Amino acid sequence: MKKIALITGAKGGIGSAISSQLVKDGYRVIATHSAGSQESAQEWFDANNFNTDQVRLFELDVKDTDQCSERLCGLLEEEGTIDVVINNAGITRDGTFKKMSASDWKEVIDTNLNSLFNITQPLFGHMCEKGAGRIVNISSVNGLKGQFGQTNYSAAKAGMIGFSKALAAEGAKSGVTVNVVAPGYTATPMVSAMNTEVLESIKAQIPMKRLATPEEIAMSVSYLLSDAGAYITGETLSVNGGLYMH
Numbered sequence: 001m002k003k004i005a006l007i008t009g010a011k012g013g014i015g016s017a018i019s020s021q022l023v024k025d026g027y028r029v030i031a032t033h034s035a036g037s038q039e040s041a042q043e044w045f046d047a048n049n050f051n052t053d054q055v056r057l058f059e060l061d062v063k064d065t066d067q068c069s070e071r072l073c074g075l076l077e078e079e080g081t082i083d084v085v086i087n088n089a090g091i092t093r094d095g096t097f098k099k100m101s102a103s104d105w106k107e108v109i110d111t112n113l114n115s116l117f118n119i120t121q122p123l124f125g126h127m128c129e130k131g132a133g134r135i136v137n138i139s140s141v142n143g144l145k146g147q148f149g150q151t152n153y154s155a156a157k158a159g160m161i162g163f164s165k166a167l168a169a170e171g172a173k174s175g176v177t178v179n180v181v182a183p184g185y186t187a188t189p190m191v192s193a194m195n196t197e198v199l200e201s202i203k204a205q206i207p208m209k210r211l212a213t214p215e216e217i218a219m220s221v222s223y224l225l226s227d228a229g230a231y232i233t234g235e236t237l238s239v240n241g242g243l244y245m246h
């Protein structure tokens with residue numbers, strides 16, 4: 001029987017690399033995508049040559065608490081179990097704080113942080129009852145160091161780390177580990193969308209002088225899910241080329 005891993009934001013830059021890595025690692029992947037993006041999700045599925053045993057597309061609004069509860073309880077019944085949860089869905093709405101609108105604040109907190117409640121709550125009890133489970137939350141270097149123009153994003157990404165440590169404490173006795181991967185600037189559409197000059201100046205500050213590849217982030221997730229990661233919990237693994245050392 002394949003282990004089952006649910007990943008949010010599966011078809012994004014990092015999400016896509018993690019999904020492919022998990023398929024390679026032998027998981028059945030439940031790949032969530034937002035409402036109204038069925039067509040692009042199917043295109044992503046086809047482009048990666050996945051089959052339906054490897055990957056199941058699953059529409060889910062990670063911001064909607066009631067929908068997540070209902071749909072994830074249904075998913076548990078259909079699939080029988082969920083072994084791994086990767087909270088990866090994330091967005092940016094960058095802007096200096098003085099100019100930040102309440103909606104840009106709220107949208108980022110809802111998508112990047114409140115989603116952890118919405119996704120994890122319906123599945124955590126099942127993992128504890130089963131006595132096994134792995135949760136990996138994808139934060140960011142900017143949740144650790146704070147980034148100019150990202151009060152919303154840095155707050156959400158830092159919040160993910162606090163959440164993970166607290167949940168790790170609660171899950172430990174039941175065999176459920178909770179960890180964070182904190183990527184640095186990674187070659188994804190999200191980073192490509194940045195102003196080129198700003199991105200170049202950030203790249204110049206990275207000791208390794210290059211962006212991470214999405215595959216490098218995916219491999220660190222794979223490590224935490226592997227037998228080698230069995231005794232690691234409440235930890236934040238930075239994969240940032242030396243941009244921030246903590």
Ligand code: CAA
Binds near residue numbers: 094191195
């Ligand atoms: N530190 C201090 N001051 C800075 C600064 C910095 N890092 N960056 C800009 N400033 C200053 C500018 O020099 C400018 O000063 P003056 O008014 O005195 O000239 C002032 O702040 C305004 O700066 P901008 O002109 O840049 O302001 P803007 O409103 O045009 O742009 C911004 C704001 C879009 C947020 C821009 O600063 C920016 O793109 N910042 C980087 C945000 C970032 O790193 N996003 C990452 C996206 S990818 C991601 O998030 C993935 C991940 O996890 C890593």
